[in-house]
Amino acid sequence: MSSSGIVVGPNVRRICMAVAALGLSALGAGLALSPTRGFSSLLINGFFFLTLALGGAVFLALNSVANAGWYTVFKRIPEAFASYVPVGAASLLVVLAGLPSLYLWARPGVMETDHLLHQKAAFLNAPGFALRMAVMLAIWAFFTWRLRRNSLAQDSDASPHPTQRNVATSAVFLVLFSITFCLASFDWLMSLEPHWFSTIYGLYNIAGMLASSVAAITLAVVLMKGSGRMKEINTSHLHDLGKLMFGFATLWAYLWFSQFLLIWYSNIPEETVYFIHRMHGGWAPLFYLNLALNWAVPFVLLLPKPAKRNPFHLCVVAGIMLAGRWLDLHLMISPANMPEYTGVGVWDAAGLLGLGALFVLTVTRTMGSVPLIARHDPYLVESLHHHT
Amino acid sequence: MSPSQSVLLSYFDSEEHVLDATRAVREAGYAVHDVYTPYAIHGMDEAMGLKPSRLTWVCFGAGVLGATSALSLQYYTSVVSWPLNVGGKPFNSFPAFIPVAFELTVLFAGLFTVAAFLLRSKSFPGSKREALPRVTDDRFVLALRADESDAKVKALLARHGALEVEQMEVAS
Numbered sequence: 001m002s003s004s005g006i007v008v009g010p011n012v013r014r015i016c017m018a019v020a021a022l023g024l025s026a027l028g029a030g031l032a033l034s035p036t037r038g039f040s041s042l043l044i045n046g047f048f049f050l051t052l053a054l055g056g057a058v059f060l061a062l063n064s065v066a067n068a069g070w071y072t073v074f075k076r077i078p079e080a081f082a083s084y085v086p087v088g089a090a091s092l093l094v095v096l097a098g099l100p101s102l103y104l105w106a107r108p109g110v111m112e113t114d115h116l117l118h119q120k121a122a123f124l125n126a127p128g129f130a131l132r133m134a135v136m137l138a139i140w141a142f143f144t145w146r147l148r149r150n151s152l153a154q155d156s157d158a159s160p161h162p163t164q165r166n167v168a169t170s171a172v173f174l175v176l177f178s179i180t181f182c183l184a185s186f187d188w189l190m191s192l193e194p195h196w197f198s199t200i201y202g203l204y205n206i207a208g209m210l211a212s213s214v215a216a217i218t219l220a221v222v223l224m225k226g227s228g229r230m231k232e233i234n235t236s237h238l239h240d241l242g243k244l245m246f247g248f249a250t251l252w253a254y255l256w257f258s259q260f261l262l263i264w265y266s267n268i269p270e271e272t273v274y275f276i277h278r279m280h281g282g283w284a285p286l287f288y289l290n291l292a293l294n295w296a297v298p299f300v301l302l303l304p305k306p307a308k309r310n311p312f313h314l315c316v317v318a319g320i321m322l323a324g325r326w327l328d329l330h331l332m333i334s335p336a337n338m339p340e341y342t343g344v345g346v347w348d349a350a351g352l353l354g355l356g357a358l359f360v361l362t363v364t365r366t367m368g369s370v371p372l373i374a375r376h377d378p379y380l381v382e383s384l385h386h387h388t
Numbered sequence: 389m390s391p392s393q394s395v396l397l398s399y400f401d402s403e404e405h406v407l408d409a410t411r412a413v414r415e416a417g418y419a420v421h422d423v424y425t426p427y428a429i430h431g432m433d434e435a436m437g438l439k440p441s442r443l444t445w446v447c448f449g450a451g452v453l454g455a456t457s458a459l460s461l462q463y464y465t466s467v468v469s470w471p472l473n474v475g476g477k478p479f480n481s482f483p484a485f486i487p488v489a490f491e492l493t494v495l496f497a498g499l500f501t502v503a504a505f506l507l508r509s510k511s512f513p514g515s516k517r518e519a520l521p522r523v524t525d526d527r528f529v530l531a532l533r534a535d536e537s538d539a540k541v542k543a544l545l546a547r548h549g550a551l552e553v554e555q556m557e558v559a560s
Contacts, residue, residue: 257483257486260483261483261484261486261487264483265475265477265483265484267475267476303448304444305440305444387430387431388430
């Protein structure tokens with residue numbers, strides 16, 4: 001069995017720290033110099049990495065309530081992802097400092113003069129927004145901490161009780177999470193264009209979260225297996241992760257199309273406004289690229305059985321899906337304040353590199369702090385012999 | 389009369405035994421005719437040395453056929469044969485065609501795969517094929533292209549837990 005140890009070398013950590021420091025200070029400069037673009041970048045990248053972390057927690061919770069045993073051998077990886085939730089939460093709280101730069105409804109004088117928005121004032125106001133954000137982030141941080149604590153308690157407990165406790169914790173978390181995450185995507189992303197609304201938007205974001213986090217987990221699993229630190233991971237684990245990537249990419253496409261078709265068909269101006277400036281002009285190529293990266297390309301590449309069992313192939317598809325998820329968020333967030341396409345800017349790159357390096361640092365630090373194999377987990381033996 | 393061949397059937401009472409026996413007889417150089425079990429057994433494909441199933445290609449082809457027939461039928465009816473103005477939309481409204489294309493892709497892929505499987509295994513309704521006794525219940529049967537008079541193979545099968553061994557003529 002693998003023992004506790006450093007997951008990445010000190011040089012890699014030093015480079016990550018330098019990139020994080022450089023990226024985050026550049027992003028900080030962006031917030032001050034070019035608030036609209038800077039805060040857009042913070043929201044895109046902050047939300048991107050926070051949802052990867054939350055996706056790790058949801059992956060654990062889903063498997064836990066299903067009494068699934070196949071994932072136990074690599075469950076420290078989604079757990080390490082979930083440990084980024086408090087850090088990601090902190091990055092999202094910074095958005096509160098720039099509400100008027102991002103949200104039309106937070107700008108002075110808008111709510112009083114715009115009749116449609118005036119009707120929504122009871123919901124769209126800065127104190128309510130901040131309160132909801134704080135409560136939701138606190139709920140997520142609390143439950144990810146509980147899941148992790150029970151899981152680590154199992155390491156030093158030969159009875160299966162900590163794992164059983166996690167089933168109850170996971171069930172409560174999943175119910176609260178699905179409500180709060182829908183609300184969060186309504187609040188943080190959909191209200192960027194406050195006249196527009198789509199009831200499926202929350203579900204659509206959950207699908208994006210699941211697809212991207214399973215892709216990221218697969219990437220980490222392949223890296224850990226490839227570097228020889230988790231030799232217990234076998235081809236069947238990869239095959240199942242590949243199936244989940246395939247399935248969630250298709251779920252994303254299904255929900256994307258469900259949202260698009262109804263708006264396109266009914267053709268009501270207050271709904272079509274969202275797609276008009278994304279499907280025409282400079283945003284249009286990215287609009288179609290989004291569908292290719294998130295669904296068409298992964299669907300074709302993951303269709304054959306051998307493709308889902310090949311580590312290198314899985315890494316390539318996971319990379320495509322992660323790029324697709326970032327582009328999807330870019331397309332949800334940036335056009336709200338920049339209807340004319342202005343390109344992926346230096347602030348976007350700064351946010352991606354800074355928060356990305358912070359994510360890698362947090363995840364690898366958590367992984368290195370405990371044994372990589374969950375000892376005493378009642379499902380460990382089943383997982384070691386997993387065969388599809 | 390269809391050409392028949394002689395196979396040696398050995399009955400087992402657990403999946404571990406039939407799996408071990410299958411591996412052992414192949415290592416000893418005997419040709420496996422087939423293995424009949426009440427349910428799918430993990431690792432049996434590798435133990436029997438089966439090639440990847442060609443059924444996936446039937447499924448893929450049928451899916452492509454379903455998608456193209458749905459799209460071409462909708463294009464023909466709403467653009468060529470009887471164009472109707474629906475809410476001012478273009479006659480060739482691709483997004484509106486997708487739900488039907490999706491349904492027909494899934495339907496064709498599913499039905500054709502099942503049909504191809506039943507035809508290939510000759511277990512369609514009306515087929516004269518009979519199941520071996522208890523093989524749909526609690527017995528596992530390994531069928532070898534071997535002869536009962538071969539004492540070595542009988543000993544090998546017995547060592548791996550065969551309850552009973554018999555010779556049978558089957559349609560090849």
